Amino acid sequence: MGEAEATPSVVVSHVDIVYRVFAGRRPGSRGPRSWLSRDEENRSVRTVHAVKDVSFVARHGESIGIIGRNGSGKSTLLRAVAGLMPPTNGHVWSDGTPSLLGVNAVLVKQLSGARNIYIGAQALGLSREEVDDVYADIVEFSGIGDAIDLPMSAYSSGMAARLRFAISTAAVPPVLVVDEALATGDADFRARSRERIEGLRERAGTVFLVSHSAASIRSMCDRAIWLDSGELVADGPVDLVLEAYQSSSKRPPRSHPPAEPDVPGVERWSGDTRYHTSALTSRRGLQDQTDTVVLASGADLALALACVPGGASVAAPVLLTHPTRLMRTTRAEIERLGPQQVVLAGGPGIIGAEVAEAVDALGVVVHRLGGDDSVATSRVMLTDLTEVTTLDVVYLAPVGESGAVLTAAISSEPGTSRVLLVGEDGLTAETEAALEQLSVRVIRVLADDDTLDGAALERLRSLAREGVQRVLTPTAAAAAAAVSQDSHGRGVDVVYVASADDTAVGDAVTGAGVAEMAGAPFLLVERDDVPQVTHEELERLAPSHIVLLGGPATITPAVRARLADYLVSDADDAGPAPAL
């Protein structure tokens, strides 16, 4: 096929990426040694080795799919390819400046779409004159029409996504990196996006596409790269790599990655993607049918977490769904649960019409709750699921900080507490209005001064009967341990354990609700460590079984083995562990 003649566009040579994560304070972590130690790892900063010795050469005209499980380092690798995440070791060379479909980070919501076209396209490197030339084309492609002169905050999330895509692809970059961005918009727009990407590729560019979905990679790419735990597993023609990837996911213990030793009593529930993990967790954790099932988009984990307390209040599990189609595993789980209604968390821009249609086809009543973005949806979720008029505690968490949202979701007592998301624009009039209609006892703010300043807290004070507290210190793991301590005695049957890492938060969504409904404690660990707070609580709980949510990439086999130390043997009477 003449592949050998095509000139290289990107050379990636032995790249390692280790990055820092600011995990917030960990009170008492590892005892007094932690604040005496100078070792960064013991303090609030941790490191993640996300990409390990990856090398490949991409050529002009290729479109390359990157596939791998959750947390396998796909997005991090692509950030390095786009020149955004400097490699810790190794080198990346590229033809010109690659462009990641990430222009939304620079757009200013309060300004008009027209003004944002100039900001976004100039951020991509176009000059003002060049933007003048492509302006009409961007507006036309996005299909926004006269609304282009309205502020972007007035756009639906679908409109905003279309505009972002149109801006991002206006520059004809030599290397375009697409991170699951094609999941937005209606079928017509997706077809046009696909065409546009094909056009870019034909103009001798190189396109990288990250996706969980083998189907979208198969339809758009001719070559695939498979990453697992940050390592390159395969690199070759798309059909061969996908075949290997899919067969590996059907038979998990294969030669690569090395089979994990079984740890009796510590069961691992993990699927290929967050959607599989979510459905599996519900299937294994909930024996009974439920009246209601909440579907939340797996592309918006903060919102999914924020739905957990509301869902638990009506004994509804929160299942993650792919934003634009109902995956087989999700559909099967809905059918098993046999609900009377399925609640979709968010408008059609968050969960596509295709999902609603597919659920409807199962003969289940579909209710859409919520608005165009996650903040608006969390606002609706405050009350509409259970129609309460009063709440004990409302947690305000920034939409961009999944750690804080996880803390809030775990700390919320079902039935009486909820999580409300706040966006970058802080406390909006809509949020205030939503709180005003409720009689809230306490508002707890898990956002720092940058998101909600003193003036915002002052305004909130008038909306809560017993005041406002800003809570910044506890990590999600500490919050989970505290909740467990308050509600469970020693000697529980089963403890659910998920990862507190930002990248693995998806695995916690369904598990948090399922644990609540099963009356089981829910604790958090790190990928490769058991935090001190969790350690102490596990010692106190002395469980008979532990359920681990997520694969070896999100919670290492070493942590799984360590967790076995906390088990109290029930071998005397029970024999083999009862099925959970």
Add this chain to the structure above:
Amino acid sequence: MTGSTVSEGGGLPLPSPLSPAEAADLARRHGLTPLAGRPRLRSYVAQVWERRQFILTLSSGQSTARYQSNRLGQLWSLLNPALLVVSYFLIFGVLLRTSRGVDNFVGFLSIGVVLFGFSAAVIGAGSKALSSNVALVRALRFPRAALPISVAMTELIAALPALGLLLVLMPVLGEPIRVQWLLLPVSVLLQVLQITGLSLVGARLVDISRDLANLIPLFLRISRYLSGVFFSIATFSAGFPEPVGAVLRYQPFAVQLETARQSLMAEFPFEPQVWLASAGWSVGLFVVGFVVFWRGEGSYGRG
């Protein structure tokens, strides 16, 4: 389907990687450029200069967005400093009737409040320009110095109404309209260079350790009291032995306010040595800040 990459045993296609030297050679032969790492200072300056339009577009956008959600909108950029000056006038001019050795104390105070407020806003926001824009840094590729510089531009645009207000206020307070007023833009320009330099250093420091972000408000508060916002620094520094007094008079923030007052107020005569000091600080702080920031380029965005 070529199939050449698959071995007989059904193993996975995985071409063996090039050695680092081979990869470097391949990249060089095809004219590919290294993505990470720090460009040479000269080409970094060129890159920032190339992005000047983007910096301006972003800055004017950000400053327009600032009051967008308020009903009175942009009027607030005028109302805020006006209310501040009025309140200081009531407290110091009417209630306390203090003058502290200055004839036109309200004019003196207004200049101090508006211009030091501008410096504090630039340094406060500029130091956090990277840490509060991690998403942006991780999403788009551009010379990162554009961020602190754009913050300075945003604050400058936002401060223009307040500067205009000063010009209206001065004749009201009895200051004659003089040719020296033309020096005010020069004074502000020198100030912008100085504080942009400081915020470039601040942004690098905060990127190295976020804890340092907590010290910046403290630094600004101390500077506020040591720079002659509320009282004449010349009178104040006279109480100290000479080297200390000179340091207090010639530190950047004091010089910024002094040149502005010499431009607008008749009782502050033009002193060339103050303007020279300001020009020296401008070049020195901006160059040092830019170089310090540039040395971290290539590591921004990792965490």
